[in-house]
Structure formats: structure tokens, C-alpha cells
Amino acid sequence: MFGPENPTAFYLALLAPFIAAALAPLLHRFLGHRAAWVLALAPAFIVFHFLGYMAPVDAIEGVLPAVTDGGRFLFTLPWVPTLGVGADFLVDGLSHTFALLISGIGFFIVLYAGGYLKGHEHLGRFFSFILMFMGAMLGLVLADDIITLFVYWELTSITSFLLIGFNHSAERSRRAAIQALIVTGGGGLLLLAGLILMAITTGTLSLSEMQAVAPAIKASALYVPILLLVLGGAFTKSAQFPFHFWLPNAMEAPTPVSAYLHSATMVKAGVYLVMRLNPTLGDTVLWSTILPVFGCVTLLAGAILALRQTDLKLMLAYTTVASLGLLVALTGTSNEDIIKGASLYLVAHALFKAALFMVAGTIDHEAGTRDLTLLGGLRKAMPITAGAALLAALSMGGLPPFIGFLAKEYMYKGTAYPDLQSILLTTSLVLGNAMMFAAGFAVALRPFFGEKKETPKSAHEGPLMLWAGPVTLAALSLIGGLLAGPTGDVVIAPLLSAIIGEDTSVSIHLWEGFNIAVLLSLVTIALGTSIYLMLDRVRAAIAGLLDFIGWGPDRGFDQFISALVAGSDAITRRIQFGRMEGYITITFALVAVALWVPLTVFGEWPDLSDIPSISDATFYELAVVCLAIVGIMAVLLAKNRLTAIVSLGIQGFAVALIFMLFGAPDLSFTQFMVETLSVVILALVLTRLALYKRDHRSFWQSMTDGVIAIACGIGFTGLMLTVLGRPFDSRLSEFFTEHAVPIAHGRNIVNVIIVDYRGLDTLGEIGVVVIAGLAILALVRLKPKRSAPPTSSPAQAEVAPVKEAAE
Amino acid sequence: MNTVIFRALAPYITTLMMVFSVFVLLRGHNEPGGGFIGGLIAASALAIYGISNGVPAVRRAIWAHPIHIAGAGLFISGISGLPSIFANVPYLTGLWTFPTILGVDMYISTILFFDIGVYMVVLGTIGGIALTLEERTDG
Numbered sequence: 048m049f050g051p052e053n054p055t056a057f058y059l060a061l062l063a064p065f066i067a068a069a070l071a072p073l074l075h076r077f078l079g080h081r082a083a084w085v086l087a088l089a090p091a092f093i094v095f096h097f098l099g100y101m102a103p104v105d106a107i108e109g110v111l112p113a114v115t116d117g118g119r120f121l122f123t124l125p126w127v128p129t130l131g132v133g134a135d136f137l138v139d140g141l142s143h144t145f146a147l148l149i150s151g152i153g154f155f156i157v158l159y160a161g162g163y164l165k166g167h168e169h170l171g172r173f174f175s176f177i178l179m180f181m182g183a184m185l186g187l188v189l190a191d192d193i194i195t196l197f198v199y200w201e202l203t204s205i206t207s208f209l210l211i212g213f214n215h216s217a218e219r220s221r222r223a224a225i226q227a228l229i230v231t232g233g234g235g236l237l238l239l240a241g242l243i244l245m246a247i248t249t250g251t252l253s254l255s256e257m258q259a260v261a262p263a264i265k266a267s268a269l270y271v272p273i274l275l276l277v278l279g280g281a282f283t284k285s286a287q288f289p290f291h292f293w294l295p296n297a298m299e300a301p302t303p304v305s306a307y308l309h310s311a312t313m314v315k316a317g318v319y320l321v322m323r324l325n326p327t328l329g330d331t332v333l334w335s336t337i338l339p340v341f342g343c344v345t346l347l348a349g350a351i352l353a354l355r356q357t358d359l360k361l362m363l364a365y366t367t368v369a370s371l372g373l374l375v376a377l378t379g380t381s382n383e384d385i386i387k388g389a390s391l392y393l394v395a396h397a398l399f400k401a402a403l404f405m406v407a408g409t410i411d412h413e414a415g416t417r418d419l420t421l422l423g424g425l426r427k428a429m430p431i432t433a434g435a436a437l438l439a440a441l442s443m444g445g446l447p448p449f450i451g452f453l454a455k456e457y458m459y460k461g462t463a464y465p466d467l468q469s470i471l472l473t474t475s476l477v478l479g480n481a482m483m484f485a486a487g488f489a490v491a492l493r494p495f496f497g498e499k500k501e502t503p504k505s506a507h508e509g510p511l512m513l514w515a516g517p518v519t520l521a522a523l524s525l526i527g528g529l530l531a532g533p534t535g536d537v538v539i540a541p542l543l544s545a546i547i548g549e550d551t552s553v554s555i556h557l558w559e560g561f562n563i564a565v566l567l568s569l570v571t572i573a574l575g576t577s578i579y580l581m582l583d584r585v586r587a588a589i590a591g592l593l594d595f596i597g598w599g600p601d602r603g604f605d606q607f608i609s610a611l612v613a614g615s616d617a618i619t620r621r622i623q624f625g626r627m628e629g630y631i632t633i634t635f636a637l638v639a640v641a642l643w644v645p646l647t648v649f650g651e652w653p654d655l656s657d658i659p660s661i662s663d664a665t666f667y668e669l670a671v672v673c674l675a676i677v678g679i680m681a682v683l684l685a686k687n688r689l690t691a692i693v694s695l696g697i698q699g700f701a702v703a704l705i706f707m708l709f710g711a712p713d714l715s716f717t718q719f720m721v722e723t724l725s726v727v728i729l730a731l732v733l734t735r736l737a738l739y740k741r742d743h744r745s746f747w748q749s750m751t752d753g754v755i756a757i758a759c760g761i762g763f764t765g766l767m768l769t770v771l772g773r774p775f776d777s778r779l780s781e782f783f784t785e786h787a788v789p790i791a792h793g794r795n796i797v798n799v800i801i802v803d804y805r806g807l808d809t810l811g812e813i814g815v816v817v818i819a820g821l822a823i824l825a826l827v828r829l830k831p832k833r834s835a836p837p838t839s840s841p842a843q844a845e846v847a848p849v850k851e852a853a854e
Numbered sequence: 855m856n857t858v859i860f861r862a863l864a865p866y867i868t869t870l871m872m873v874f875s876v877f878v879l880l881r882g883h884n885e886p887g888g889g890f891i892g893g894l895i896a897a898s899a900l901a902i903y904g905i906s907n908g909v910p911a912v913r914r915a916i917w918a919h920p921i922h923i924a925g926a927g928l929f930i931s932g933i934s935g936l937p938s939i940f941a942n943v944p945y946l947t948g949l950w951t952f953p954t955i956l957g958v959d960m961y962i963s964t965i966l967f968f969d970i971g972v973y974m975v976v977l978g979t980i981g982g983i984a985l986t987l988e989e990r991t992d993g
Contacts, residue, residue, distance in 0.1 A: 720894035731987035793883035820979030
């Protein structure tokens with residue numbers, strides 16, 4: 048009933064983390080940290096659901112093959128059907144593996160968080176965030192529709208922002224959170240652009256349909272921009288050099304976050320995307336150049352920086368950067384044999400890295416520090432954690448019979464060929480793996496072995512919640528390696544088929560006789576061991592080198608942000624200079640330009656002969672026009688501002704009369720009221736502002752303003768005459784006239800349009816009226832601060848004394 | 855502006871304008887008028903009363919703060935579109951009923967309530983701004 052045969056169960060599995068997230072704060076209030084056991088039911092249910100795909104599914108359409116036998120399950124749900132957007136999800140080898148990793152590791156993370164943050168006042172909130180993140184990540188890997196994918200992609204960025212900034216009272220946390228959000232969010236925009244270009248090229252929003260027309264995308268002119276944009280999204284998310292800096296900074300988050308986001312999930316989203324798109328965009332020269340190059344640089348940079356650190360979590364963070372580089376580099380080859388190694392490494396890395404992060408957190412929690420140089424000899428105090436750490440490190444170091452060993456074996460077997468590209472790749476892999484070997488053992492061995500050191504807290508074994516995760520994951524690393532054959536059939540074959548885009552079978556063996564891969568493994572281990580033994584000297588050397596370079600992308604990020612702020616500030620100061628006169632001059636000058644340019648460019652100025660001659664006008668029409676002119680002359684000649692405003696009313700009433708004469712009583716009525724109220728309100732405002740009584744503009748300024756005003760007037764007149772000279776499309780007005788009484792029961796068509804035909808427009812407009820009213824009331828009531836700094840702008844200087852006088 | 859004549863006449867003018875504004879509002883569907891113009895007339899009435907007899911008198915007379923009237927108007931207009939959901943037609947589609955009350959044929963519609971909402975928004979907002987500005991004049 049809750050298995051794959053029931054599509055509702057699938058959507059329930061997708062929603063389960065969000066439901067649990069909504070309940071988390073409440074459960075935490077009643078159960079305290081033990082709420083973790085209840086909340087962990089959500090990921091447990093997801094694991095259960097997805098395990099169901101590993102057997103043939105007895106669905107309504109008949110018996111479908113299991114995912115492990117190459118089955119693919121597509122769930123479609125219309126979302127915005129008019130745009131072809133659907134909440135469509137695909138379960139295949141790739142998404143299935145990711146879904147199991149996310150929910151399986153998520154299960155232990157929820158428990159671990161319960162133990163790690165026990166007694167924290169915001170633990171309920173933390174559960175909420177991490178479960179929302181789980182839901183976002185699950186949706187991301189399962190989405191088949193690119194819009195759905197993008198929504199989940201952004202959701203992971205936002206929830207990870209919340210998680211990284213969880214200790215929001217610490218400035219470093221806030222900086223790390225904003226940094227992660229800007230880097231991954233910016234990358235998300237690139238990805239969106241890339242995905243939209245893909246949709247334009249292929250005419251579909253479905254990833255699986257795009258895969259079917261892969262040759263067309265690769266041949267299209269948009270291929271290069273598509274590839275660069277999509278990789279921009281993937282590289283920022285997966286912390287590829289030079290965007291790697293946000294990941295180590297994100298270690299400010301509580302350890303459960305690091306263990307979850309930086310092992311199996313968040314950072315793997317980029318890797319997932321690269322793997323998902325390998326059949327669609329991959330196997331081109333550009334793909335096989337960019338990915339391995341960036342991947343190898345990231346691998347080596349990450350591994351070198353890892354050795355530099357003394358903080359356990361930072362070491363692990365940099366090795367994660369290195370591992371991500373490794374995965375990108377291997378996937379970038381688009382070579383089935385090499386990707387076989389990448390598939391194994393993907394699973395192996397998720398298992399051992401999550402375990403090691405949790406171990407590091409447990410050490411920190413129990414011993415009070417995670418500085419490598421302060422730790423030692425904890426194995427007696429923390430035997431279970433030490434055992435889990437050792438197993439995970441053995442897998443990370445690639446020693447038999449762990450799954451990490453299989454991964455290393457098969458990646459070497461795939462790359463060990465005597466051409467230049469393979470040699471470069473293999474060399475990078477050996478160096479990177481050796482350094483990661485050393486870093487992994489430093490994290491797992493140094494704190495536990497050697498002489499006992501005094502730690503800030505007297506260490507003892509953590510509770511079940513803290514060691515359940517590391518022990519299980521480390522044990523799985525061992526079991527996955529020992530049962531190499533079944534691992535290959537059940538996990539790797541479907542994963543590999545999905546990444547390369549065609550069905551394939553693999554046979555994985557723990558021992559295939561002595562070959563070049565074994566030799567390279569031995570070299571790696573020997574090199575890794577020597578680095579481990581000389582770790583302190585290596586660290587000092589790297590530190591010296593980094594000091595010598597002095598600049599890094601992390602500092603570059605700060606420089607970029609401060610330059611951005613300074614630039615925005617300069618632009619804002621230029622545009623918003625704070626003088627009303629200036630704003631009005633610019634507005635009307637632009638209006639004049641907007642009127643004149645099209646009329647001139649397209650030669651649409653009306654013929655002078657089209658203008659009706661004065662002799663056609665009746666006596667009273669002329670009288671009204673004269674009244675308007677008198678009003679305007681009065682404005683121009685007025686001695687003070689108040690007279691000018693009242694005089695402006697004369698011209699307004701004249702216009703209202705014109706409306707009346709030409710058969711628009713409604714318009715005329717409104718014009719009368721608006722004119723009256725404008726004069727009243729303007730007069731009230733002016734009496735409050737102690738402006739100069741007289742116009743203080745210089746002669747030249749008056750002339751400039753006059754020219755702009757006349758240009759606007761001529762432009763409007765020209766536009767109106769041109770428009771009136773065109774044949775009038777009367778369909779709308781005929782429709783309104785015809786239907787006003789029968790269907791809208793009103794003879795006043797203007798009112799019927801306002802309240803009935805265009806009711807929604809009016810609703811929006813009155814909303815704007817209320818908001819504007821609120822803003823005006825707030826502004827009028829605003830009391831100036833007495834200690835306001837003196838401003839240079841004349842307009843503000845004029846207003847300030849008035850406001851003080853009013854108080 | 856505080857002449858005796860003006861002050862003596864202002865209450866009558868205001869009353870007349872208020873009544874007229876409601877008249878304009880209600881007849882708006884068939885003759886020139888409607889909620890917007892009615893609201894403007896009512897706002898002017900408030901402004902005149904405020905100028906002649908002082909803003910506190912106006913505030914006492916209308917009970918509610920003008921911006922509350924505007925908010926209530928927006929709310930009424932917004933929910934006047936909701937009954938159309940039960941008639942299975944799009945939001946804000948006009949629904950009409952023609953009852954005979956006390957021997958008079960009436961036209962009652964959701965449109966009427968929508969227009970009343972518009973009237974209140976314009977009255978509240980414009981009236982509120984005018985009153986606030988006048989208040990500052992007094993101070």
C-alpha cells in the first residue's frame with residue numbers, strides 16, 4: 048500500500064519531510080530531543096518506499112521491472128498545463144540511488160541532531176530546517192520537469208542558508224550563510240538560464256525527453272551557452288574551484304548540517320546534475336575538457352588545503368571539495384569504465400564522509416574541541432566512535448575490503464591508459480587520493496590513538512543517538528565492499544545505466560588479480576602513508592605557501608561584495624539626488640523625448656492641413672478654450688505660489704467644460720472633483736511648506752523648463768491628432784454598448800466597465816489608492832529627527848525648518 | 855477662510871454633499887456617477903467641514919479613522935467577488951437578483967457592493983489625506 052505500486056504513496060514520500068518539518072516545533076515542545084525518534088519516521092518511510100522499487104512492481108499497468116533491472120518509473124502531475132509545466136518525477140537508477148542516500152543518511156542525521164543539539168532551545172526549529180532541506184533535496188534528484196527541478200534546486204539553497212546560519216548570533220555564521228546563498232543562488236540563476244535555453248532548443252521541459260533528442264542539442268548553436276550556464280550552476284553548487292570557498296566556511300553550521308549537506312546531499316546536487324545531463328550534454332570535446340580540468344584542479348586544491356587544516360571539520364570539508372572535484376572529473380570523461388569508478392565512489396563517499404563528519408561532531412561534543420593538535424588517545428574513552436571512525440577512514444583511504452577500495456580500483460582501471468589525457472588524469476587521481484588518504488587517517492586516527500591528551504571536557508562515549516549513524520554507515524562501507532558482486536548488480540549497474548544513458552551491466556569483484564590498478568593503489572597508499580607520517584611538516588610547508596600567495600577566492604568574495612555595495616551606492620546617489628525639481632525636470636524631459644522620437648523617426652507627425660481650422664469652432668467652444676488660456680496665463684504671471692495653484696484650477700475647470708461639451712459627462716464630473724480636491728490639497732500642502740513665496744529659478748532655468756513644457760505639449764497634441772487621424776476600431780465600444788444593459792444591467796457604460804467588465808483592474812487600483820494613502824499619511828506624520836545631519840540638497844534644507852516649526 | 859458666513863453654512867453644505875455623494879454612488883450604474891466620483895464628493899465634504907469647523911469636529915463626526923474606512927472599503931470590494939465562486943463563475947463576475955421589497959422593484963448585485971467599496975476607499979484615502987494636512991495647518 049505504501050510501496051511504488053501506489054502513486055499516492057510516491058507523492059506522500061515526497062511530502063513526508065515537509066509534513067514532519069511542520070510538526071517538528073510542536074513535537075519538540077512536548078518530547079524534547081526525543082522528538083527525533085518520531086521525526087525520523089519520515090525518512091524511514093521514504094527509505095521503505097524507495098526500497099520497494101528494488102523488486103518488480105505490481106502496478107495497475109501490469110508488472111513493471113524493478114529499478115535494479117533497468118526499470119524507470121515516471122510520475123506525472125499537471126502543474127501549469129498551459130505552459131507544459133508538470134510536477135513530473137522520474138525514478139531511475141540515478142535518482143533512486145540518490146533518494147536512498149538522502150533518506151537513509153537523513154534518518155541517522157535526524158537522530159544525530161537530537162543527540163548533538165540536546166537541550167538547545169531552538170532544536171525544534173533545527174529539525175524543521177533539516178527536514179525541509181531533506182524534502183528539497185529529494186525533490187531535486189527525482190524531478191523530471193526542469194521547472195520543478197529548479198524550484199527544488201533553489202529550495203535547497205534557501206534551506207541550506209537557514210541551516211548554515213543556524214547560530215545566527217555569531218557573525219561568522221551569518222557571513223558563511225550569506226556567502227553560501229549568494230554563490231549557490233547566483234549559480235541557480237545561471238542554471239535556470241541554461242535550462243530555459245535547453246527547453247527552447249528541444250521544445251520540451253522534460254529531462255528524459257531532452258535526453259532522447261540529445262544529438263539535436265549537441266548540434267545546436269546554443270550548445271556552448273547551454274553547457275556553460277548549466278555547468279555554472281553545477282560548479283557553484285558542488286563547490287568546484289574557484290567557487291569552493293563557501294563550503295569550508297559553511298562549517299560554521301552545527302555538525303549535523305555539515306554531515307548531511309556536505310556528504311551525501313547539497314554539494315552532491317551539482318554532481319547529480321552533471322551525471323543526469325551526461326547523456327544529454329556530455330561526450331563532446333568541450334564537456335570532456337572543461338569537466339576533467341576543473342575537477343582535477345578542484346581535487347588537488349581541495350586535498351592540499353585539507354592537509355593545511357588542524358580543525359577536524361575543516362579537514363573533512365576540504366576533502367569533500369576534493370572528492371567533488373574527483374567525481375566531476377570522472378563524470379566529465381563520459382567514459383563508461385571511468386564512470387563505473389565514479390558511481391562506486393559516489394556511494395562510498397556518501398557513506399564514509401557522513402560517518403566521519405558525525406565522528407568529528409561527536410569528538411567535539413564529548414571532548415570539547417575539534418582541534419587536531421589538542422586531541423589524542425580517546426580510543427579508551429570512546430571505543431564505539433573510534434571503531435566507526437577507523438572503518439570509515441579505511442574506506443576513505445581505499446583499503447580492501449571496503450567499498451572505497453572498489454571505487455579506487457575501478458577508477459584507476461578506467462583511466463590507466465597511455466595517452467596524455469589519461470596520464471594527466473591518473474596522476475591527479477593518485478596524488479589527490481594519496482592526500483585524502485592522509486587527511487582521512489589524520490581525522491580518524493590522531494584523536495583516538497597516540498598518547499592521551501587533556502581535553503577541555505573529560506571525554507566519554509556519546510549516547511546511542513550519536514553513534515548509531517557512524518556505526519551503521521561505516522558498517523555499510525564494509526559490507527558494500529565485501530559483497531562486491533551484489534553491490535555491482537543492485538546499486539552500481541542501474542546507477543551507471545542512468546548516467547551513461549543506456550542499459551548496461553557490470554560485474555564488480557573485490558580481487559581481479561594483480562593489475563595496473565592494484566599497482567596504482569599501492570602507490571597511492573605508500574604516498575598517503577608517507578604524507579600522513581610527515582603531516583606536521585607538510586602542513587607547515589603548505590601554510591607557508593598560502594601565506595606567500597596571500598590572496599584567495601574567499602577574500603575575493605569580500606572584495607567583490609564591497610565593490611558591489613560601493614558601486615550600487617554610487618549609482619543610487621547619482622540617480623536619487625534628492626531634489627524634487629530635478630526629478631520633475633528629468634521626468635518631463637523624458638516624456639518629451641518619448642513623444643518626439645517615435646513621431647519623428649516614423650514620420651508620423653500629423654499634416655498641418657489635418658488640424659481643424661479655428662473657423663470651424665463654435666462660439667462657446669472658443670470661449671472655453673480662451674478660459675483655459677486665461678488660466679494658464681494667470682499661472683505664469685502669478686506673484687506667489689498660492690495664486691498660481693488656484694489659477695491652475697481655472698484651466699482644469701475649462702478642460703472639464705470641454706469634456707462636457709463633447710459628451711463625456713462622467714469624465715467631466717470626475718475632472719471637476721479632481722480639480723477641486725487637487726487645488727485644496729495642494730494649497731494645504733503649500734501653506735505648510737515654507738517655500739520661497741516667489742519663484743526663485745534663474746532666468747535660464749525658467750527658459751529650460753519652459754522649453755521642456757512646450758515640447759511636451761506639442762508632442763501630446765501631435766500624438767493625439769495622429770491617433771485621431773487613424774480609422775477607429777470600434778469593436779470594443781460596440782461590444783460594450785451592446786452588452787451593457789443585457790448582461791451587466793447598467794446603462795452607464797463607463798461605470799459598467801469600471802465595476803463589472805474590468806472589476807479586477809479596479810480592485811487593483813483601489814488597492815494602490817489605499818497603499819498610497821497610507822504612505823502619504825505616514826510621510827505627513829513623519830517627525831524629522833532633530834539630530835539629522837545637515838544635507839547639501841536645497842530641497843531638504845528648505846523643508847527642514849518647516850517641519851520643526853510644525854512640531 | 856474662517857468667515858462667519860462660511861462657518862454657518864458649512865454644516866449644511868457638508869450634509870448636502872454627503873447625501874448627494876450617496877445619490878451619485880447609487881445611481882452610478884445607469885446615469886453619470888459611481889463609487890469613484892461619489893467618494894470624491896464625500897471627501898470634499900469632509901475637507902470643507904474640516905476647514906470650517908476644525909479637524910477634531912470631523913474626526914468626532916465620522917467615528918472611524920479615515921484610513922480604516924478605506925481599508926474596510928477595500929475589504930468589501932475584495933469579498934464582493936467571492937460569491938461568484940459558489941455560482942461557479944470567475945472571481946468578481948457580477949451576480950444579480952431582482953427582489954421586490956415593499957412593493958418596489960430592486961436591483962441588488964455584488965457589483966453594488968463592489969462600488970460601495972470603491973466609494974469607501976476613495977472617501978477614506980482622499981479624505982484622510984486632506985484632514986491630516988488640515989490638522990497640520992491648525993497646529
